[in-house]
Amino acid sequence: MPKIEFKQVAFTYQPNTPFAVKALDHINLEIPENSYTAIVGHTGSGKSTIIQLLDGLLLPTSGSIRVDENVISATSSNAQLGRIRSQIGIVFQFPEAQLFEETVLKDIAFGPQNFGKSEEEAFALAREAMQLVGLDADLAERSPFELSGGQMRRVAIAGVLAMKPSILILDEPTAGLDPRGQRETMQLFERLHVDQHVTVILVTHQMEDAAQYADQIAVMNGGQLVKVAEPAQIFANPQWLKDNHLTVPKTTQMAHELERGGFTFNPYPLTLEQLAVQIKRQLESRTQ
Amino acid sequence: MHKMITVQDAVYSYSDDEHLVLKNITFDVERGEWVSIVGHNGSGKSTMAKAIDGLLKLTSGAIEIDGTALAEDTVWKIREKIGFVFQNPDNQFVGATVADDVAFGLENRHVSHDEMVAKVDEALHLVHMEAFADREPAGLSGGQKQRVALAGVIAMRPEIVILDEATSMLDPEGRQEIMQLMRELKQTYDFTVLTITHDIDETAFADRILLIDDGELVAAGTPEQVLTNGTDLVDRGLELPYAERLLNQLNLLHIDVPQQYMTNDQVVKWLCQKLNSSK
Amino acid sequence: MASSYSVKRVIIPAMLVAVTVVIARVFIIPIPMTHGNINLCDAGIIIAAFLYGKRDGLIVGGLTGFLLDLISGYAQYMFFSLIVHGFEGLIFGWLGYNKSRKLQIIALVAGVIIMVAGYFITDSILYKVPTGLIGIPTNLLQGFVGAIIGMPIALRLKKSLKI
Amino acid sequence: MFSKVLFGRFVPTNSLIHRLDPRAKLVLSLYFIVIIFMANSWQTYAWLAAFTLGVILSTKVPLKFFWDGIRPLVWIILFTVILQIFFSSGGHVYWAWGILSVTQFGLVNGVYIFCRFLLIICMSTVLTLTTQPLMIADAVEALLKPLAKLKVPVYELALMLSIALRFVPTLMDESQKIMNAQRARGVNFGTGSLIKRVRSLIPILIPLFISAFNRAEDLATAMEARGYSGGEGRSKYRLLHWHRADTVACVVMLGVTLILFELRYLA
Ligand SMILES: Nc1ncnc2c1ncn2[C@@H]1O[C@H](COP(=O)(O)OP(=O)(O)OP(=O)(O)O)[C@@H](O)[C@H]1O
Ligand SMILES: Nc1ncnc2c1ncn2[C@@H]1O[C@H](COP(=O)(O)OP(=O)(O)OP(=O)(O)O)[C@@H](O)[C@H]1O
Ligand SMILES: [Mg+2]
Ligand SMILES: [Mg+2]
Numbered sequence: 001m002p003k004i005e006f007k008q009v010a011f012t013y014q015p016n017t018p019f020a021v022k023a024l025d026h027i028n029l030e031i032p033e034n035s036y037t038a039i040v041g042h043t044g045s046g047k048s049t050i051i052q053l054l055d056g057l058l059l060p061t062s063g064s065i066r067v068d069e070n071v072i073s074a075t076s077s078n079a080q081l082g083r084i085r086s087q088i089g090i091v092f093q094f095p096e097a098q099l100f101e102e103t104v105l106k107d108i109a110f111g112p113q114n115f116g117k118s119e120e121e122a123f124a125l126a127r128e129a130m131q132l133v134g135l136d137a138d139l140a141e142r143s144p145f146e147l148s149g150g151q152m153r154r155v156a157i158a159g160v161l162a163m164k165p166s167i168l169i170l171d172e173p174t175a176g177l178d179p180r181g182q183r184e185t186m187q188l189f190e191r192l193h194v195d196q197h198v199t200v201i202l203v204t205h206q207m208e209d210a211a212q213y214a215d216q217i218a219v220m221n222g223g224q225l226v227k228v229a230e231p232a233q234i235f236a237n238p239q240w241l242k243d244n245h246l247t248v249p250k251t252t253q254m255a256h257e258l259e260r261g262g263f264t265f266n267p268y269p270l271t272l273e274q275l276a277v278q279i280k281r282q283l284e285s286r287t288q
Numbered sequence: 289m290h291k292m293i294t295v296q297d298a299v300y301s302y303s304d305d306e307h308l309v310l311k312n313i314t315f316d317v318e319r320g321e322w323v324s325i326v327g328h329n330g331s332g333k334s335t336m337a338k339a340i341d342g343l344l345k346l347t348s349g350a351i352e353i354d355g356t357a358l359a360e361d362t363v364w365k366i367r368e369k370i371g372f373v374f375q376n377p378d379n380q381f382v383g384a385t386v387a388d389d390v391a392f393g394l395e396n397r398h399v400s401h402d403e404m405v406a407k408v409d410e411a412l413h414l415v416h417m418e419a420f421a422d423r424e425p426a427g428l429s430g431g432q433k434q435r436v437a438l439a440g441v442i443a444m445r446p447e448i449v450i451l452d453e454a455t456s457m458l459d460p461e462g463r464q465e466i467m468q469l470m471r472e473l474k475q476t477y478d479f480t481v482l483t484i485t486h487d488i489d490e491t492a493f494a495d496r497i498l499l500i501d502d503g504e505l506v507a508a509g510t511p512e513q514v515l516t517n518g519t520d521l522v523d524r525g526l527e528l529p530y531a532e533r534l535l536n537q538l539n540l541l542h543i544d545v546p547q548q549y550m551t552n553d554q555v556v557k558w559l560c561q562k563l564n565s566s567k
Numbered sequence: 568m569a570s571s572y573s574v575k576r577v578i579i580p581a582m583l584v585a586v587t588v589v590i591a592r593v594f595i596i597p598i599p600m601t602h603g604n605i606n607l608c609d610a611g612i613i614i615a616a617f618l619y620g621k622r623d624g625l626i627v628g629g630l631t632g633f634l635l636d637l638i639s640g641y642a643q644y645m646f647f648s649l650i651v652h653g654f655e656g657l658i659f660g661w662l663g664y665n666k667s668r669k670l671q672i673i674a675l676v677a678g679v680i681i682m683v684a685g686y687f688i689t690d691s692i693l694y695k696v697p698t699g700l701i702g703i704p705t706n707l708l709q710g711f712v713g714a715i716i717g718m719p720i721a722l723r724l725k726k727s728l729k730i
Numbered sequence: 731m732f733s734k735v736l737f738g739r740f741v742p743t744n745s746l747i748h749r750l751d752p753r754a755k756l757v758l759s760l761y762f763i764v765i766i767f768m769a770n771s772w773q774t775y776a777w778l779a780a781f782t783l784g785v786i787l788s789t790k791v792p793l794k795f796f797w798d799g800i801r802p803l804v805w806i807i808l809f810t811v812i813l814q815i816f817f818s819s820g821g822h823v824y825w826a827w828g829i830l831s832v833t834q835f836g837l838v839n840g841v842y843i844f845c846r847f848l849l850i851i852c853m854s855t856v857l858t859l860t861t862q863p864l865m866i867a868d869a870v871e872a873l874l875k876p877l878a879k880l881k882v883p884v885y886e887l888a889l890m891l892s893i894a895l896r897f898v899p900t901l902m903d904e905s906q907k908i909m910n911a912q913r914a915r916g917v918n919f920g921t922g923s924l925i926k927r928v929r930s931l932i933p934i935l936i937p938l939f940i941s942a943f944n945r946a947e948d949l950a951t952a953m954e955a956r957g958y959s960g961g962e963g964r965s966k967y968r969l970l971h972w973h974r975a976d977t978v979a980c981v982v983m984l985g986v987t988l989i990l991f992e993l994r995y996l997a
Contacts, residue, residue: 078921086916098912110915145727163915178328247460261556261560261563262560263559272533279559280543283563374951376948382953383896393956394967395965395967424899444957578949580890585895585900586938588894610935630887638739640799640854640859642857694846695810697814698809715928720936724939
């Protein structure tokens, strides 16, 4: 049984008013346990709406979402939603905007405490999370507002990880970070996925990340789910990507241009390393 | 002829403590040149740019814009020559509507109403936002807001345009749009451009690149000179251009690669030639 | 040069007005048989006044009162609110800015009384004395809730931002 | 999402009233509220009510929107009217019980106060339904301009008002985002005791204020970079235009007043 299942989900903002916006329609999606799913799509295609539905922050107008045994529908109660939220962690875009406590440690411990952990347990979880994201233990008693932008981002991420979620949702978690910060952050989530078997759902505009980390990619366009498939399938057709307002990953772009000059790629390379290996093979096979 | 921007031994620290955010930075920019400043988060790029616009005062060092030394009494004159687009599209939108926002700078310069209307229309036309003149910012996308910011800059006919990570909060489509637009505008008006970024792809149009690391200017030169393996871009928190990374990877796989810097197209051409010549 | 000081003197109160309008519109607590509900605008005014003093208290109070009525469609009240909330903010800042905890509590009480009295007078002028009387309990409640939310947040912000 | 807030209660129908200069609308609606206090008889109230109805109809805004303006005040209106009826004395006594009585004066006064409520609410609703908040802010600035001579910082106050209006939707969005983030971290709003509810607001309000301060910092820098150095002597892009229709509106209002006085003193 998949971990998460969307069944015929539709969502409208401000229904029955002149301002009604139909943000999602006919969403059917399965997310297996321990998988890494990327959700990609043009601005306004409904990605953020999907993840808010998944955490019960919005309730579907129709249809239902199952997370393990719990079901979210238009009539879900607060208690049900609380159970679901306790196993899902969301790193929102620019998560440093959620910091509020007097010290870093207290802020990170806030989530676990809300979900019923005692202060001691929560602080222990917080210290563990600090280590996980690579924050120096000395920072624990500092005010989060005295930190650099990169450190604040880590504190916010630690605040989500301290809840020990079995599902981790990431909404463009690396926006605004420099390449090193981006790489380190993405590798942190990858480690959680591999070592602790966390189910990861990544919303991103960066096709490189989707190609590199995800085992399945869901493509959104205009509130519809247009395709769910493995990265290799999604990225095999640059024209299709452009039609759905997606950028073409650099590797795909390069492979595509090389094809015009005589190279052939099968399967389509997703990462720089795969591309290099295939190029080498073809160069060498010709020489022999 | 004098340079457009000269920065001499710029030193800056935010508080009185020892921590220097800029450490003896010296460089200059020619009239009409496009220069990119790159560096990791917190390396001091924004601080440098703000100092050039007189938005903060150097601890020591000197800045000259178009032959005029930046000082208390010249700062307003100098700001008239510089158009600045900042990172967050929301936090620089002053006007209540698109047209009002474009007019804001003109109002500050006491431009007459009729002239203002003409200039606002023209600037909005140039950034393809004329249909949005009466819209409020709340309904615009990030990319559209940044185009409005650019229109506000263009309406002032500046000699220098500084984009401080103006695309970093946009989606990829929005980014490309803004960079492309900037290129078109530069062709029309030939201003001097300073772009600040940590995205190496955005240096694509630059004539010259300055690399800043923890407040120090560690490399300056053409993209060919700076964007190669030699400058330790990766150690400095950045990334090499894609073509360069591919060549490195091929090199690791024991394929002989040329030593000089190549763009994507050049790499494709070279690889295809190699494939076909080895038939 | 670089004296963004004067610009900030305009922008900070403006932004505080915006936040106060937002919290007043987002966190409304419905109360039957009144203007409809109580809102948190007093909390925002307290924060402005405790962080920046009487000038900003006056401006943020006045403009927030004015804008809130304008946006919510109570134009008949907007100039009264400008004066009542402005005066309230002035009192908060005058008696409470950079003062001891005890004095700050006195400032809160005084400001809230001014606000309650102000609306009593407003309603009595516009309509009748009974209309003014009926507003007293809800306005008191609104002031009380505003104070118990505004005060701790003002103190926390002051510490975190070193204002 | 919050375009509703941004527009205030503005309903664009582009009627004659919509097109009037906001200065005219602001002054005339305030003036009207003042002259309502001159009404003291059936005839005077009837005349003002007829005029108000005419204005309401000419805005072409559906009547439902006016009802929306009255609804929140219904209880206060009823309460005031009932008090007025039971506690005033004079004239014929229809019913009495202890200190309570229903008298002729009481009934009449009750009806009058009811009318006053309706007239004040409807006319101020006309203003907000036909004029965008921004326009009203402009009008206020224009009308207060003479105060600049008395060292009242009119320009700065107007700029503050316009920037506040500009940032309300942005911060409204921000508050929604922060609320989502904290709910995802297990905060439960709107349940539990008052203390608990108040406590649950702290994780929202602190980040919201911090965000506002950060924005203020950025905005101040951006404004300075664009050459803003104080309000004095800036030229203005958005101008208000006084048209013939505005003068006509003033004349009409004068006529309404004259007739009102006529009815008040002749009857
Ligand atoms: N609070 C809201 N009220 C009304 N409409 C909304 C709201 N939030 C989003 N929408 C609309 O719903 C649609 C989907 O929005 P959503 O935020 O889910 O897109 P997204 O894919 O996350 O976009 P982005 O890549 O820009 O983050 C859009 O048309 C958007 O305008
Ligand atoms: N207002 C301030 N007060 C104190 N320190 C500051 C302030 N602004 C920036 N700094 C510090 O100065 C250093 C340089 O900051 P700056 O904003 O110039 O970096 P940047 O290169 O623009 O980084 P980014 O890529 O994140 O925008 C950083 O260490 C930062 O923490
Ligand atoms: Mg989104
Ligand atoms: Mg910067």
